[in-house]
Amino acid sequence: MPKLITQVGCPYCGASCDDLEVLVSDDGKKILETRNACVIGSEIFHHATNPNRLKKPRLRQPDGSFKEIEYEEAIDYTAKALLNAKKPLIYGFGSTNCEGISAVGRVAEKAGAVLDNCASICHGPSFLAIFDNGYPSCTLGEVKNRADVIVFWGCNPMHAHPRHTSRYSIFPRGFFTSRGQMHRTVICVDPRETDTAKLADMHLMVKQGHDYDLFNAFRTVLRGHKIPEEVAGIERAKILEVAEKMRNGRFVMIFFGMGCTHTDGRNHNVDIAISLTRDLNDHTKASIMAMRGHYNIAGPGQVWSWQFGFPYCVDLSKGTHAHMNPGETSSIDLAMRDEIDCFVNVGTDAGAHFPIDAVKHLKKHPFITVDPNICMASEISDLHIPVRIVGVEEPGVVYRMDNVPIQFKKVIDGPESVPSDEELFDRIYVRICELTQTEPIWVHGKAPVPASTSRVK
Amino acid sequence: MATIRMKPVKTPDLFLECFCISPDVFAGKTPTEISRLEVREGKARNELGDFFDIAGSSGKTAEETDIFIDGDCSRVKYIGSKMTAGSVTVNGNADMYVGGWMKGGSIHVRGNVDSFCGLAMEGGEIQIDGNAQNYVGCAYRGDWRGMRGGTIRINGSAGNDIGTFMLGGTIIIEKDAFIHISTHAEGGTVVIKGDVQSRVGGQMVKGDIYVFGTIEHMLPGFKEIGTVDKNILGQSMKFRHFIGDLGERHPKKKGREIYGNLYLRAS
Numbered sequence: 118m119p120k121l122i123t124q125v126g127c128p129y130c131g132a133s134c135d136d137l138e139v140l141v142s143d144d145g146k147k148i149l150e151t152r153n154a155c156v157i158g159s160e161i162f163h164h165a166t167n168p169n170r171l172k173k174p175r176l177r178q179p180d181g182s183f184k185e186i187e188y189e190e191a192i193d194y195t196a197k198a199l200l201n202a203k204k205p206l207i208y209g210f211g212s213t214n215c216e217g218i219s220a221v222g223r224v225a226e227k228a229g230a231v232l233d234n235c236a237s238i239c240h241g242p243s244f245l246a247i248f249d250n251g252y253p254s255c256t257l258g259e260v261k262n263r264a265d266v267i268v269f270w271g272c273n274p275m276h277a278h279p280r281h282t283s284r285y286s287i288f289p290r291g292f293f294t295s296r297g298q299m300h301r302t303v304i305c306v307d308p309r310e311t312d313t314a315k316l317a318d319m320h321l322m323v324k325q326g327h328d329y330d331l332f333n334a335f336r337t338v339l340r341g342h343k344i345p346e347e348v349a350g351i352e353r354a355k356i357l358e359v360a361e362k363m364r365n366g367r368f369v370m371i372f373f374g375m376g377c378t379h380t381d382g383r384n385h386n387v388d389i390a391i392s393l394t395r396d397l398n399d400h401t402k403a404s405i406m407a408m409r410g411h412y413n414i415a416g417p418g419q420v421w422s423w424q425f426g427f428p429y430c431v432d433l434s435k436g437t438h439a440h441m442n443p444g445e446t447s448s449i450d451l452a453m454r455d456e457i458d459c460f461v462n463v464g465t466d467a468g469a470h471f472p473i474d475a476v477k478h479l480k481k482h483p484f485i486t487v488d489p490n491i492c493m494a495s496e497i498s499d500l501h502i503p504v505r506i507v508g509v510e511e512p513g514v515v516y517r518m519d520n521v522p523i524q525f526k527k528v529i530d531g532p533e534s535v536p537s538d539e540e541l542f543d544r545i546y547v548r549i550c551e552l553t554q555t556e557p558i559w560v561h562g563k564a565p566v567p568a569s570t571s572r573v574k
Numbered sequence: 575m576a577t578i579r580m581k582p583v584k585t586p587d588l589f590l591e592c593f594c595i596s597p598d599v600f601a602g603k604t605p606t607e608i609s610r611l612e613v614r615e616g617k618a619r620n621e622l623g624d625f626f627d628i629a630g631s632s633g634k635t636a637e638e639t640d641i642f643i644d645g646d647c648s649r650v651k652y653i654g655s656k657m658t659a660g661s662v663t664v665n666g667n668a669d670m671y672v673g674g675w676m677k678g679g680s681i682h683v684r685g686n687v688d689s690f691c692g693l694a695m696e697g698g699e700i701q702i703d704g705n706a707q708n709y710v711g712c713a714y715r716g717d718w719r720g721m722r723g724g725t726i727r728i729n730g731s732a733g734n735d736i737g738t739f740m741l742g743g744t745i746i747i748e749k750d751a752f753i754h755i756s757t758h759a760e761g762g763t764v765v766i767k768g769d770v771q772s773r774v775g776g777q778m779v780k781g782d783i784y785v786f787g788t789i790e791h792m793l794p795g796f797k798e799i800g801t802v803d804k805n806i807l808g809q810s811m812k813f814r815h816f817i818g819d820l821g822e823r824h825p826k827k828k829g830r831e832i833y834g835n836l837y838l839r840a841s
Contacts, residue, residue: 204588204616229617248716249739249758327791329773334794336821344794382734382773385754389777392822434617442715444689444708445670456588458616 119149126525127158128212128508131409131518132257132281134158139528146529148509155279162509164490165529171491171503172532183501188536188544191502195461196548198483199228202459204434206479208448209463209487211235211411214513214525217538218413218420221463223559224546225433226424231457232431233448234417235410235465241443242378243407244418244428246387253394255370255404256519257284262291263402266366268304270390271328271376272408275312281408286372287316293367302362306331307376319359324350326381332389335360339396369394369403378407406519412508413515419522449475458482464507464538468493487541504538505531513539575640576633578608580626582645586615589669590625590650597639597660597679600632608632636660636679646685654681657698673700676724689733692726694719695743705730710747711764713739721745721762737764740781746807756783759834765806778819778834786811786839795819796836804837813837 125137139162140150147166151159174191175183199205207230210218218234225232236244260267267286274281282288290297305317306328314320323331327349334348338360346353363369371394377386390405397403409415418428425431427441430448444450448467451457452475460467460479468476469492476497486498495501505511510531514522531537536544543561550557559565578600594600594611609623622628626643633639637659646666647653654662655674664672667685674693686704692711706728712735713720720739731749738754740762750768757773759781766784772791775783784806796818804813817833824831 202616203618245715249718327772329776330791330793333776333819333821337795337819340821342795342797342820348794381753385757385773385776388758392777396821435614436617442690454589458588 119143120145122526122528124526125528126412126508126515126523127154127161128412128506128515128525129155129158129161130278130281131411131414132278132284133412133515133517133523134280134284135523135525141528148529157279161506162528165506165509170489170532171501172535174500174502177499188502188534188541191500192541192544192548194500195485195502195545196228196552198459198485199224199230199461199545200549200552202228202230202457202482204451204457205230205459205461206233206448206451206457207231207461207463208233208237208467209235209461209465210417211414211465212488212507213416213464213538214413214507214511214515215416215420215522216513217464217507217542218417219424220539220542220546220561222421222424224542224549225431227546227549227553227555229434229436230459230461231446231448231451232417232421232425232429232433233446234421234429235414235470236418236429237443237448238379238470239375239410239414240378240407241429241447242383243373243387245384245443246391249384250388250391251395253391253398253404254406254519256521257286257406257517259368259404260370260406261285261289261294263293263368264370264404265294265300266302266304266363266369268306268363268369268371269313269317270306270371270373271378271380271386272372272374273307273311273313274372274408275316277374277410278408282313282316286370302366304359304362319355319362321351321355321359328377328380328386329382329389331356332386332393335363336389336393336396339364339393339400363397363403364400366401366403369397369401371403371405372408373405374408409518412517415516415518415520416514419516419520452476452478455481459485461485461487462494462498463487464504466492466494468495468497487538502541503535504541505535507538511537575638576631577640577642578605578628578632579630580628580641580643580645582625582643582647582650583627584625586625586649588615588649590615590620591652592622592650593652593655594622595641595643595650595653595662596655596657597632597636597641597662598657600641601636601639601660602634603632605629605631633660653683654679657681667704672702673698673726676700678724686730691728692721692724692745695721695724695726697723697743699724700726702726702728702730705749706732706747708733708752709735709738711737711740711743711745711762718758720759731768736766737762737781740764750787756781756834775818775834775836777822779822779824780832780834782835782837784813784837784839789838792816793819795821801840802837806837812840814840 127134138152173185294300303317305314306321308325331349394405425439430446432440432446486495591614605628639660641662648667658677659679664683678698680699689707711721723743727746734752740759753773767786769787796816816836
């Protein structure tokens, strides 16, 4: 009898749906059906049992071809590459669990590496704005139950977070929003007529790159001052109308995406959005949330803030303290300035996401990819180490876009001998300790050595 | 005054972090002692002497010490950071954090500088003959106390984020600037002699901005209140006077709200 597993977490987007049902074959090895998942989430589950799945690390040979090697050799190669480099960069973590992210933190600290996650090319500017201006946010449950004015600014959940609107933001019937979509006013601010914009009650087609000006106009209006006839391509009357809608809402929710964080001004666009949220709280209740991209991209921010005090761009090369200053310690800047001499890409595809010049610089030095799948980064790597797929073959804690931790399940057994991210990096950590003749404070599967005893040694 | 002369002899593979190139550190040390000071290239620990020939003599105190670097420092960070007195001259380019957290003394770079020049500066003078990248006189990430004093003069142009969270001091850009001038500022003066694209004085509480050229996109939160004659940097001219950012909070003095001032040269 096939087994139906319920309340399964979906390892795709930042909405981190945890209501999936997966039908698994008798032997627990094959996924027969997924229910409740969006088409992309469903594909991730079915992809896991692809017969062409890699089960061994591949090392680049002098003739350019890949040769399959044992995990021990791959671990040794990675440990030595990290130790030999003056400033290695470990980047990624869009698609792994907090246990793996924590293990990488231990490796990076030991190897004196720079740690960065996909936020660096995604919601990193949001972190900078949050440092500068605070984060008046809430959970998605509160959005579902309370929010009656929803603003999507520079984000397109209909494509990027397919179930976001049905689970939290537009359609669901909540405690104070019993009429679902009928209860909510949806405002979309986007230079393009996206599918989210088509769904919205009002669409402000802001001029590309002028988001800051429009936020400024809303704030000016809310403080009772006049604004020009037209701001950022939007007529004054329309701005006044939307400002009035927000002021009269019972709970205004602003969701923002790459349209804010990756146009000119970046962190300042988010910064002024936070200021607008604060201003709105003089009139009603308002909250703001970053539309984080991956199911656990909030995870590295949480884990490293706890481990090192910073959520991303953490330079641990000093050995004595962590240093963070995006612009200097951010992956793209480091790569573009040729300031990195070893690159480890974990659970993401830097080959596809980085500017070509950055990749060219990184390719001058050892380039290692840790990912279950074949991707652009894996194909240009010197070493590709496959691991288990979190959420499918490996359980773990993930942080949803509203920073709520969720325990994800595993639904099938992973390929034999293929380790999880956590296990792989714990083994790399032990290998680094062997090579540097130091005592490991953490061994996979064993209770950690208490800090007091390790210090005495 | 005693001068330490440094000549770059080796280009680092990556970038060199030289927290030590400061009159405060060099004062009272012989060239041999100075050449043994630690510099970092990522996690690799090196000596200053591995990358520079060092000659001359240092003064007893920082105030009596001048540093002259005769050559290109495009890959050297933190030149003159945290210095309190004396002078540093670079006969070439310099990388990030020139005069970061600087409290006094003077820095003169005859070439270009990268980002974070005069970051969280408290006093002293910085003169850059070439261009500067982003974050001139800006606050460190998350700090609401930006540049508090001193003068930064960039003879070329500068990028974005000039004087963010500025509380005091003066920044002069002789040519153009990109976006975000005095964002979140609560004091200080920024003079842009060229053109600015947009976002001048966003979320500004207090402080002064002078623009001699044009502003391509004015923020809606700024209101024109008249024309004034001002003498700035020895030049007397007529400016259109704007106040703002009207969307931001503003303190009150004697019952009247205090705004940030934006002076745009009247054509």
